[in-house]
Amino acid sequence: MISVIMLTYNREKLVSRAIESILAQTYRDFEFLIVDNGSTDRSGQIAEEYAAGDGRIRVIHRERGNIGSGRNAGLDAAKGDSIAFIDDDDWAEPDFLEFLLALLEENGADVAICGAADKSFDEKKVMTAEEALIELMWRKKYNMAFPTKLFRRELMEHLRFPEDGAYDDIALMYRLLAEAETVAYHGLPKYTFYRHEGNNSAWTTNHSLLTPETLEEYLRAYRARTVWLSERFPAGAASFRYFEWSFMISMVEKIDRLGLKDCEPQRKAMERELSAGREEFLRAPELLPFEREWMMEYIKGE
Known part of the structure; x- marks a missing residue:
């Protein structure tokens, strides 16, 4: 089973699209952990409405914290053999999970990485940890973001997101890749990052x-x-x-x-x-x- 983790905070106009993109997955054996990070709008309620209609969804309500602490709440509750992430303002293609799982298993990898709408390459690579880190730092094929990646659970057993600051991905991603024996990449676009000024990483564009x-x-x-x-x-x-x-x-x-x-x-x-x-x-x-x-x-x- 795959555990899909999504943190949401005040995205009532966008969160349904993200949720529905996971519910539409061709790979069906997943749990969907939605962490309501202290929303003051209807985001948490919308998540509960979807959970009432699909038993794979679990909603965790918590007081407002940073992104890292919210993702940690999802990790602590996850039961899957592998872990994937989606952001509440993005969406995944229907074969997102199926594609990543096949990439992981066919290559005996610890991490599988797909392309995104803005970083799309029909190219395959099977890399060591150090090779994957160098590719990460070039930021041409993939970046620090946790969506677009599937991790074997064992890789994250003893690592957690930092619970201070706003950019948890830049502090953890390289440590995760460093733990991998093998990283498999195929750059076909299976995920879309929705860029807007309310996005946490809006400054990068x-x-x-x-x-x-x-x-x-x-x-x-x-x-x-x-x-x-x-x-x-x-x-x-x-x-x-x-x-x-x-x-x-x-x-x-x-x-x-x-x-x-x-x-x-x-x-x-x-x-x-x-x-x-x-x-x-x-x-x-x-x-x-x-x-x-x-x-x-x-x-x-x-």
């Missing part, structure tokens, strides 16, 4: 929404990621440093181009870090041409 608090959280998470992964996979440490610096120089450019004055303290801190690592970054085999241009424009070296 509209960079003018970036706030100092969001940037600080990302910088802390990426620093922790570099340190943790460099200890776990020492041979890849230089690549992990590159990806952290890559994020920094992209943020420096955006803060400058968009005139995000509130983020100036973070910009100065990133410039100091990039200046200290300037020569190593510029020698990185992964370095992209535009990153070199930005470094030459913004970072003069120590």
Whole structure:
């Protein structure tokens, strides 16, 4: 059985579409855990109405907490052999679960990953943990988001989402992939992320929404990621440093181009870090041409 976990908070106009996309799955042996994260609208009531008509749905009502604590409530209640996630403003294709489960089982994998409407590639890969992590950091084929992925339960037995901050995915996804023996990917689009300004990650597609608090959280998470992964996979440490610096120089450019004055303290801190690592970054085999241009424009070296 698959446990599908969905956190909902004040999405009464969208949550039915997400729920119905799971109930329409061609793979039928699942439980659907809907965690009502303290909604003040009808989201929780709508979930209960669906649960009354389908015994696979269980609704968990809880006081308002962050995304991580809500997802943990779902994980703690899950009984399935594997775990999938859907966000309450998105939707899945009818064969989403069937596709991911087949990918998992056919490859003896611990994690299966499909494509999404905005990241679609008819390409298959079977990867080690380190290969999957490098692909994750490129963010071209798949990203940090938990939807589009199916995890064997054993992988998540001792790992939980952080219960502080707003972006739990960037703090946990790399740790999960690092635990995998095998990660299977087939980039056909089986999921749609609905992008809108009320979305928690809206700033990633509209960079003018970036706030100092969001940037600080990302910088802390990426620093922790570099340190943790460099200890776990020492041979890849230089690549992990590159990806952290890559994020920094992209943020420096955006803060400058968009005139995000509130983020100036973070910009100065990133410039100091990039200046200290300037020569190593510029020698990185992964370095992209535009990153070199930005470094030459913004970072003069120590």
